[in-house]
Amino acid sequence: MNFKIYENFNITMVNNEKGKVYRNNLGWDNISLLIKNSPPSQIFIIADENTYKYCLPYLLKRLQFEKPYETISIPEGEIHKNIASTIKVWETLSEMNADKSSLILNLGGGVVTDLGGFVASTFKRGIPFINIPTSLLAMVDASVGGKNGIDLGHIKNQIGVINFPEMVLIDTEFLKTLPQEHLISGLAEMLKHGLIYGTKYWERIKNVNLSHNANFEELLWESIEIKKEIVEKDPTEKNLRKSLNYGHTLGHAIESYFLQNNTKKTLLHGEAIAAGMVLESFISMEICGFSEQSLLEVSATMFKYFPKQTFIERDIEAIINLLIFDKKNRNGRVLFVLLKEIGHPITDCTVNNSLIYKAFEYYKNF
Template sequence: MENILEEKGLVYNNGMAWEVFSKHLDQQGNTKVFVIIDENTQKHCLPYFHKNYPSENGFETITISAGEKFKNIETCLNVWNTLSEKGADRNSLIINLGGGVVTDLGGFVASTFKRGLQFINIPTSLLAMVDASVGGKNGVDLGHIKNQIGVINLPEMVILDTKFLETLPQAHIISGLAEMLKHGLIHDKAYWERIKTADFSNKIEFEKLIWDSVEIKKKIVTKDPLEKNLRKTLNYGHTLGHAIESYFLENDNKPTLLHGEAVAIGIVLATHISEESLGFPKETLKDVTQTILHHFPKQTFTQNDIKEVIKLLVFDKKNRNGKVLFVLLEDIGLYKSDCVVNNTLIYSAFEYYKNF
């Protein structure tokens, strides 16, 4: 696959990825190379990485705890201290080998240590491949509130190798599917039709869908890197999805949801709100809901749950002047940003989700 992001942040696929990666490191001559991993990627992905990068100079690994609850400043402090203790300087390189937590946090650590080190993302989950590792968003959560601290800074490159997906549990594959479904809804009907009926057992077809999903995000990010307008569409389903994810994360009586599982609910809610307020086609809403519920188990929300989720909306990064702003759709590929949605519509959306 050709590189698909301009200047920094080039994305390479299986065929040329490791060759380009090794050549880049040889040319850069970094003083030290650090690989940030979590406990899962240390076990399942590091050996394959080592096989493809048998560097004579070697590299040092920094292992963080796995899971969203460790995507915080405390983890960053530990990594910053480790980098300092191991003599990292401004010519050092950080390689983030892992899922969305690793690439988000690792990119933030690299962007802030000594005012910025070069970093490369090697995503190992589907979610990170099609979303988290591409586009330059790096950051951590503030308590249970998602992605409140961070920067926009592109990696030197992103290496995509779908061989890593063979190590993933099925739930994590489905979690990544949510972002791909979102790309279809905000982009065009043709991709939506392809992705909603995707056969994951067909490796060639699945890899093509992954590259096309990355290409959709690339087009959006390239046109609007600082999220002034078009890039906001990538947040479709995320306003309520992030709030749901945060609420379930802090509530001992709720299961911890994967990011894609929460976003999938948010997509159904946002699409219902779109139908109510912007005339999104009813039959397409039904199609979206059926597709989501085919892949993602329905979650239960009490009235108090919904009340608490709504309270968390005030932390959404798109908000302005105290107003919670949504991205909504008039139809597939036709978006409207900065939409104010009243709580009555939100309750109605949860009722629709419950009774579908």
Template structure:
């Protein structure tokens, strides 16, 4: 697969990853190399990655605990302290090997340590390959509120080796697939139609689809790097999806949802709202709901939980001037940004999902 250049960052695929990173390390002559992992990528991904590195530089491994619950400033402080203790300087390189938590947090750590050191992202989950790999968003959560603190800054390189997908459990694969489904809904019907038989997708299919998803997101972030207009469309399903994810994360009596699992619910809700407000075909909403629930199952959300979930909408990053702004669909491939939605319609969307 051809490499992709997006806003001064080159995204490489499979075998090209290693020739590119080795060339980059040699040319830049980094003083030290640090690799950030969690306990899972330390065990399943790091050995094969290091085996392919060609360098005489000192390599230090920094491990953090996995999971969204650890995507915090406190974790950053731990990594910053470790970098300092290991004598990292401004000519050091940080390589982040993991899912979105690792690449978002590791990117933020690199951008802020000594006012910025070089970093490379190696996404190892399907979600991080098609989402966190493009666009330069870095950051952490603020309590249970998603991605409230961060900066936009691109890594030197992104290395997408789809062999790492063989290490993933099925629920993580489904979570990543949700972002690809979103890319289909907001971009074009042709791409969307490739996902109509989700159970039959193979890893070979995914290689091509991942490349296409990255191209879709690359186009969006190139046109609108700082989320003023077009980039907002990438938040389809995320306004309510993030609120649901945050609510489940903050309630000990609920099972934590993976990002993609929450976004699937958010997309069904957004399709219903789109039908009510901007003319998205009712039958398409029903078809999308059936496809998603058949593949992902249904999340139980009681009516008593609608209000506290909706209360979390005020923290959405797209809000301005006190308005909660939704991304809706007029048709597949025709998103509409900055839509205002009455609470009554949101409640009806929840009821439609539950029905």
């Protein structure tokens, strides 16, 4: 594995290549030097209501700004990752005379890094930004890889661009601000990385003890390294990078359906993706020869961490109808990522609806 998490700061790396990931203390040094070496005309910090309260004070302790900064707060939650919120941030930047030499710091979870990155990539045709993820989910997934975007109505990530930040700073101190359910939500993406990457990491992550800080942090960094390696090989998602969508075809549809349905409790991203991985593991067994033993192992692992959701027939029908909006689709075909075995993903697979119904039946009866 070609590790790309920079523990040892080297000034020649600054501004040399976008999208690098720096960790903990040396990451703060890197941001400070970047600002010193390329002074922005203005600095804007985008945060949501929670990170403004719980994370901004820590950031201000770690960074010293020579000129005043501006904070732009957005509402918390996936429901606000939309064009209305984006327009408000664009308008705020315009009112504050932001220009192409400004710098945006995105301080928050996946909603903030997705929306903030999209705002930065489109305002004035693009201004520099830095991602400072504060949730586990954003650390191992949303803030890494250059994807920025917003939802279109209740359909996730329909509008967006691929554009890398100047850098990503990951400081695990922020994890102390998270409720337990949000920490577990991020674990879903780490489990996914194990399933698509190989048995060695999967065997370690499936039994992780979230309270064992040293072991968990080691697995966190390795999860980021897995995603970085995949993105570097296929930055524009032509082939290999599609494997990162394992569990997401049905998972995103489930998340969108629960988001739009007033009778359902909105799911955290990881809760929906965990359900998607169980469903798509069953489909993998039926289509790709994924072993029944591996299917049972994946299912037991997901249900150990994530609550089982209830789906009745009309829910399943609505979820299937949402699949047409998946970003991987081509020429009207819904394309899945499936597994031949752990560490061996297969992209661009088609699945008939009857098999999807069978997968939901398996999920219900496990």
